[in-house]
Amino acid sequence: MSLSRKRKAFLFLIxxxxxxxxxxxxxxDSGYGGLxxxxxxxxxxxxxxxxxxxxxxxxxxxxxxxxxxxxYTLQCVKHLxxxxxxxxxxxxxxxxxxxLRNIQQKDLPVIGPDKRVLGVIRPTTEIVGKYSxxxxxxxxxxxxxxxxxxxxxxxKKFYPDMIVQQEACPMWVPIVENHxxxxxGADYYIRKNIDNLLAKDNKIDxxxxxxxxxxxxxxxxxxxxxxxxTLLSQGEIVANSLTDYLQRHSExxxxxxxxxxxxxxxTDSPENFDKAGSLFFGKEVxxxxxxx
Numbered sequence: 001m002s003l004s005r006k007r008k009a010f011l012f013l014i015x016x017x018x019x020x021x022x023x024x025x026x027x028x029d030s031g032y033g034g035l036x037x038x039x040x041x042x043x044x045x046x047x048x049x050x051x052x053x054x055x056x057x058x059x060x061x062x063x064x065x066x067x068x069x070x071x072y073t074l075q076c077v078k079h080l081x082x083x084x085x086x087x088x089x090x091x092x093x094x095x096x097x098x099x100l101r102n103i104q105q106k107d108l109p110v111i112g113p114d115k116r117v118l119g120v121i122r123p124t125t126e127i128v129g130k131y132s133x134x135x136x137x138x139x140x141x142x143x144x145x146x147x148x149x150x151x152x153x154x155x156k157k158f159y160p161d162m163i164v165q166q167e168a169c170p171m172w173v174p175i176v177e178n179h180x181x182x183x184x185g186a187d188y189y190i191r192k193n194i195d196n197l198l199a200k201d202n203k204i205d206x207x208x209x210x211x212x213x214x215x216x217x218x219x220x221x222x223x224x225x226x227x228x229x230t231l232l233s234q235g236e237i238v239a240n241s242l243t244d245y246l247q248r249h250s251e252x253x254x255x256x257x258x259x260x261x262x263x264x265x266x267t268d269s270p271e272n273f274d275k276a277g278s279l280f281f282g283k284e285v286x287x288x289x290x291x292x
Contacts, residue, residue, distance in 0.1 A: 023257045024049035026085030028076050031059035032177070032273075033212030034091030035280035037120060038262075040235035041089070044243050047258040051083055053290065054277070056268035060173060061094040062142030062211075069144065073099035074107060075292055081112055086255040088117045089242065093141055093210050093234075096121045097148035116252055120234050123241035124208055125154035129162065131230045136203035139166040140193060140221075141210030142173065151210060165204060167197035169211075176213045177276065181220065190217065191224045198226075206230045216280065265290040 025045075027038045031054050038052050053076055055061075061069050073095040080088050090096045096119030103117050128137055139151045146168040155164050171189040180186050198204060207229055209215065215233045222231060246253040264287035266273040277285035 021257065022049055022259065022261075023084050023086050023255050024051045024261070024263070025256060026050075026077075026080035026083070026088035027052045027091050028073070028080060028088060028095065029054055029090075029092040029212065030061035030072075030095065031056050032276050032280045033173075035277055035285070036212050036215045036233075037089070037091035037235045037238050039281050040239040041242055042262060044236075044239035045246075047260055049257045049259045050262045051080060051085060052262065052264045053080055054264075054266045054268075054273060054287075055292075056266050056273060057292075058267065060142070061092065061098075062144040062170070062173065064094075064144065066098045066148075069094055069098040070102055074103055077103060077107075077117055078111065079290065079292070081115060086115050087252055088115070089238070090117065090119045091212055091238070093120060093150075093212065094144040094148075095119070097145050097150035116249075118242070118245070120212070120238050121150050121154055121210075123238050124210075124232060124234055125151060126158055126241070127237060128155060128206060128208060128232065129159045131232060132162070132206040134203045134205045135159070135161060136163045136165075136201050136205065138197045138201070138204045138207040139164065139210045140169050140172075140197065140207060140214065141166065143168045143170055145210050151208065163201060163203070165197060165200040166210075167193050167200075169193045169214075172217060173211065173213045176216050179279075181217065186217065186220055187224075190220050194221070194224045204229065206232060208232045209234065264288070267292055 025048055027034055027050060055072060055076055058072055077088050090100055100119040146166045152164040155162055175186050205228060212234060264285050266287045267290055270287040270289050273287045274285050
């Protein structure tokens with residue numbers, strides 16, 4: 001073997017050794033929305049390493065069946081495990097609603113008994129009662145999240161007497177992903193869905209944004225909301241919940257590496273992901289392609 005080839009082999013070995021010691025927090029979403037959650041997690045916990053995986057090639061998940069969402073989500077979780085992640089956050093409401101329970105109860109004991117997978121629904125439902133004086137709350141989400149009934153079910157565990165109304169907003173994600181934030185169409189559909197929700201219960205005083213795309217519409221949503229209604233966005237809530245979780249679970253925290261790094265992967269075009277992803281993440285994103 002020539003000297004240059006030996007040197008390359010040596011450098012590659014060093015790279016592999018470095019990668020093997022990295023144990024990042026994995027953050028998964030069907031597309032871009034989870035970047036709004038990752039943004040807040042990195043802000044709250046900047047010292048850790050992170051890997052973000054967006055399954056853009058198969059997005060959106062919101063209209064897919066429970067079985068399909070479960071299959072896709074499990075594939076991506078396994079990939080993040082293979083990339084060294086001992087902890088994975090499903091930063092996707094649809095995946096959290098349709099796949100999380102199965103993965104936690106059925107798959108983890110087999111594929112990763114020492115690993116953990118967490119979702120974004122439970123942290124929000126745990127604290128919603130702090131923001132509602134009337135005991136009447138609303139949920140705005142995708143078809144998949146709303147039809148799963150995950151929010152009403154989880155909220156009832158913490159607040160048995162709370163009244164929960166939901167409204168599916170199938171046009172909101174396309175509005176965001178097509179950058180139609182300021183269009184007349186955005187105003188029309190946002191106003192329509194909010195009016196539909198409030199028509200179901202005029203005592204609602206807190207609304208959960210049950211999709212990680214929706215924070216990009218938050219100024220428009222507030223324009224069409226009465227002033228007395230509190231709007232709950234998940235990014236900061238999930239970040240605070242994760243901070244608390246790691247403080248309580250040293251067995252997981254001690255496995256995580258701290259190198260202040262963030263890596264991005266997409267199952268579709270990195271060029272397209274970087275362009276849209278930077279909008280969601282709030283700063284430049286440079287991704288790599290991951291084939292499933």
